[in-house]
Amino acid sequence: MKKNTKCPLRKSLRRILLYRGSLLRLQALGVNRFYSYTLGKETGVSAEQVRKDFSEYRIKGNQRGGYHVDQLISEMEHIFYKKGSQNIIVVGRGNIGSSLANYSNFIQRQINIVATFDIDPSKQRIRSEIPVYTMERLKEIIDRFAVRTAIVAVPEPAAQSVCDQLVEYGVGGIINFAPVILKVPDEVIINNINLSDEIESVIYCVSQACPEES
Amino acid sequence: MKKNTKCPLRKSLRRILLYRGSLLRLQALGVNRFYSYTLGKETGVSAEQVRKDFSEYRIKGNQRGGYHVDQLISEMEHIFYKKGSQNIIVVGRGNIGSSLANYSNFIQRQINIVATFDIDPSKQRIRSEIPVYTMERLKEIIDRFAVRTAIVAVPEPAAQSVCDQLVEYGVGGIINFAPVILKVPDEVIINNINLSDEIESVIYCVSQACPEES
DNA sequence: TAGTTATTGTTATATATTTCACAATATTTT
DNA sequence: AAAATATTGTGAAATATATAACAATAACTA
Ligand SMILES: NC(=O)c1ccc[n+]([C@@H]2O[C@H](COP(=O)([O-])OP(=O)(O)OC[C@H]3O[C@@H](n4cnc5c(N)ncnc54)[C@H](O)[C@@H]3O)[C@@H](O)[C@H]2O)c1
Ligand SMILES: NC(=O)c1ccc[n+]([C@@H]2O[C@H](COP(=O)([O-])OP(=O)(O)OC[C@H]3O[C@@H](n4cnc5c(N)ncnc54)[C@H](O)[C@@H]3O)[C@@H](O)[C@H]2O)c1
Numbered sequence: 511m512k513k514n515t516k517c518p519l520r521k522s523l524r525r526i527l528l529y530r531g532s533l534l535r536l537q538a539l540g541v542n543r544f545y546s547y548t549l550g551k552e553t554g555v556s557a558e559q560v561r562k563d564f565s566e567y568r569i570k571g572n573q574r575g576g577y578h579v580d581q582l583i584s585e586m587e588h589i590f591y592k593k594g595s596q597n598i599i600v601v602g603r604g605n606i607g608s609s610l611a612n613y614s615n616f617i618q619r620q621i622n623i624v625a626t627f628d629i630d631p632s633k634q635r636i637r638s639e640i641p642v643y644t645m646e647r648l649k650e651i652i653d654r655f656a657v658r659t660a661i662v663a664v665p666e667p668a669a670q671s672v673c674d675q676l677v678e679y680g681v682g683g684i685i686n687f688a689p690v691i692l693k694v695p696d697e698v699i700i701n702n703i704n705l706s707d708e709i710e711s712v713i714y715c716v717s718q719a720c721p722e723e724s
Numbered sequence: 725m726k727k728n729t730k731c732p733l734r735k736s737l738r739r740i741l742l743y744r745g746s747l748l749r750l751q752a753l754g755v756n757r758f759y760s761y762t763l764g765k766e767t768g769v770s771a772e773q774v775r776k777d778f779s780e781y782r783i784k785g786n787q788r789g790g791y792h793v794d795q796l797i798s799e800m801e802h803i804f805y806k807k808g809s810q811n812i813i814v815v816g817r818g819n820i821g822s823s824l825a826n827y828s829n830f831i832q833r834q835i836n837i838v839a840t841f842d843i844d845p846s847k848q849r850i851r852s853e854i855p856v857y858t859m860e861r862l863k864e865i866i867d868r869f870a871v872r873t874a875i876v877a878v879p880e881p882a883a884q885s886v887c888d889q890l891v892e893y894g895v896g897g898i899i900n901f902a903p904v905i906l907k908v909p910d911e912v913i914i915n916n917i918n919l920s921d922e923i924e925s926v927i928y929c930v931s932q933a934c935p936e937e938s
Numbered sequence: 939t940a941g942t943t944a945t946t947g948t949t950a951t952a953t954a955t956t957t958c959a960c961a962a963t964a965t966t967t968t
Numbered sequence: 969a970a971a972a973t974a975t976t977g978t979g980a981a982a983t984a985t986a987t988a989a990c991a992a993t994a995a996c997t998a
Contacts, residue, residue, distance in 0.1 A: 521955070523928065527921040531903055545975070554905050557975095558957060565977060573976045574964040596927045605823035610919070612819050615903075619920045621927070658930050661923070683930035685923055689745055689829075691768050699929045701922055705824070706833045707741040708915055709875070709899055713810045713835070714737065715913045716872050716897035735985070759945065771945095772987060779947060787946045788994040942997070950989080957982070967972070 522563045528553050529560070530586045534618075537579050545576040595620035597655040601672050602664035603628040603642050606687050610661060611640045624655045629668075645675075652679045659683040666690050736777045742767050743774070744800045748832070751793050759790040809834035811869040815886050816878035817842040817856045820901050824875060825854045838869045859889075866893045873897040880904050 532552045536544060546564075547557035564571070569585050571577040595617070600607045603626045610616075611626050626642050628634060636642045643651060651657065660681045664672050669688035676684060683699040686692055689707075692700055746766045750758060760778075761771040769777075778785070783799050785791040809831070814821045817840040824830075825840050840856050842848060850856045857865060865871065874895045878886050883902035890898060897913040900906055903921075906914055 523925060524921065527924055528905075528918075531918070531921070532905070535904070547975090552905065556957075558959095559955090561975095561977065562956080571976060572964060573962070574966085574974055576975070590924070590928055596931075598923070598927070605826050609819035609823050613919075616920060616923075619924055621920065621923055659923070659927050683926040685926055690749070691742070691746070691766065699926050701926045703917075703919075703922055704742075704745070705827075705917075706830060706835065707738065707745070708917055709812070709830075709835055709873070710741055710804070710833060711737060712897040712899055712913050712915045713812070713873050714804055717810075761945090770987070772989095773985095775945095775947065776986080785946060786994060787992070788944055788996080790945070940998095942995105944993100944995085946991105946993080948989100948991090950987105952987070953985080955982100955984070957980105959978100959980085961976105961978095963974100963976080965972105965974080968970085 522566050525553070525555060525559070525563050526567060526586060526589065528555070529563070530583065533579055533583050533586070537583060542579050543576050544579060546571075548576075595622040596659065597622050597624045597657050598659045598661065599624060599651065599655075599657050600626040600661040600663055601628075601645075601648075601676070602626075602662065602668075603630075603633045603636065604663060604665075607661070607663040608636075610663070611638065624657065625651045627651075648675060649679045652676075652681065657681065659685070662686040662688055662692070664688060736780050739767070739769060739773070739777050740781060740800060740803065742769070743777070744797065747793055747797050747800070751797060756793050757790050758793060760785075762790075809836040810873065811836050811838045811871050812873045812875065813838060813865065813869075813871050814840040814875040814877055815842075815859075815862075815890070816840075816876065816882075817844075817847045817850065818877060818879075821875070821877040822850075824877070825852065838871065839865045841865075862889060863893045866890075866895065871895060873899070876900040876902055876906070878902060 529549055532549060533544075536552070546560040550557040550560045567589055569582065598621060600610050600623055603611065607626055607628070611623055616623060623640055626640055627645055627648055628642055629645055634642050634644060658681060660676050660683070662669055662672055662676070662684055666688045669686065669690050670692060673684060673686070673692045673694060677694055677698055682697070684692065684694070685701045685703060687703050687705070689704050691702060694700055743763055746763060747758075750766075760774040764771040764774045781803055783796065812835060814824050814837055817825065821840055821842070825837055830837060837854055840854055841859055841862055842856055843859055848856050848858060872895060874890045874897070876883055876886055876890070876898055880902045883900065883904050884906055887898060887900070887906045887908060891908055891912055896911070897915075898906065898908070899915045899917060901917050901919070903918050905916060908914055
């Protein structure tokens, strides 16, 4: 792999996910072979980078023959090492929480939202495929579905306390939409998604005419 | 600034946005002075990194005295160089598009969603603060509000064609939620937000017990 | 006021990431 | 079957990013 001290992957993992997305699309289109530059063009990554990433993950192609779509996809599944789909939960069934709960394509990615939680009784009355529970049932559901990853989609003032509960009940990874940096023990993985920052960085780059990196 | 060949900022710009978020919170709490390690702790960044970033953007503090919250916030506004708030639009008034349109805190960040667009007549009947228009009015609204940045929140199959229209009508930056890498001329800034990837990378790291980078 | 101390600002060092360059080689062509 | 060719795989070089180290100094202390 790499000599990376902390963790054997970073940017490269993100790109593997990116490649997988493209390959799934190519697969659906019936394409069955591709080259590093094909995928590079598709994903906006240089061909060398694609090969380097594949090399890091021990993905082999054939010289002169490129790679096989089906084979690569299954190699990638193997990298992601899924024992079936992953049960996750969403805390906060507001705008973002509901968008996620309504999104039907997660299942293709083996992401399985088993429940959502909200303190607002009116939200708890929502009838949908994915249930809305009170916060009292958080521990029960986490245990029942062996949930290791959760999404935080509550307003900023509530986010840290929700996060603390999740960690207490054994969640090891959190995707956080609240615009606050959550404090967690070192071993807990946090992915902060700050949509305002995402938008603002584009606005900034547009007004400065500078290229964003992917 | 830096010797970065393409653009004078990357990770550092993202962090400046992060710092700003924290400082705005500190400001609201009535805090008026902070140190590199204070902000570092708040944002999960090392104190050295904070100072390095400030240095890159020519932000000065006082030795031994730290930095002033108010002053820093206004210096940051200056970096972002906003001539008042920025008019942006959202194409696709579905789950994500509506979440964005309903979000009341963008205004604090001087992000101003002036209109949304959808092909679905039922969406066009939505009555809300932020209007929903047919795609026919796209050019008119872009021109009227001098829109330079747009958000794409349509299903994947429609995303490229929507993107092409936006570019044709003069939009220079796009935040894209569809899980596809949009093809645009070099000068157009694209920020692809792939929520499946964001979730999946956490799931992966949790199952591998490896730390994510911020 | 002089000495002490905490904190900045920056230079140097270490690490990570990307790009380059090319040898190795499977496939295609003649 | 031999030669030509396109493509991979990877080590070396270039670039970017992060960490460490510390001199400079403003603020504090006595
Ligand atoms: N909607 C956007 O476009 C947008 C953009 C940027 C950031 N965000 C952030 O994402 C988060 C979610 O945004 P949203 O628009 O979905 O908000 P929302 O207000 O629509 O939904 C939040 C939900 O969380 C619930 N909630 C509040 N406190 C709770 C608690 N302690 N435990 C459980 N549930 C609780 C509320 O009842 C509500 O249903 C917020 O932190 C917001 O700042 C959203
Ligand atoms: N909702 C999520 O949690 C989630 C997660 C991951 C990715 N995404 C992606 O984000 C995008 C938006 O997701 P969503 O859940 O809001 O979808 P959605 O189906 O709720 O909304 C899409 C909207 O786009 C409109 N639309 C379709 N074609 C259009 C066109 N050509 N021009 C203008 N409008 C058009 C539809 O009428 C609909 O209102 C999709 O690409 C989706 O794959 C969403």
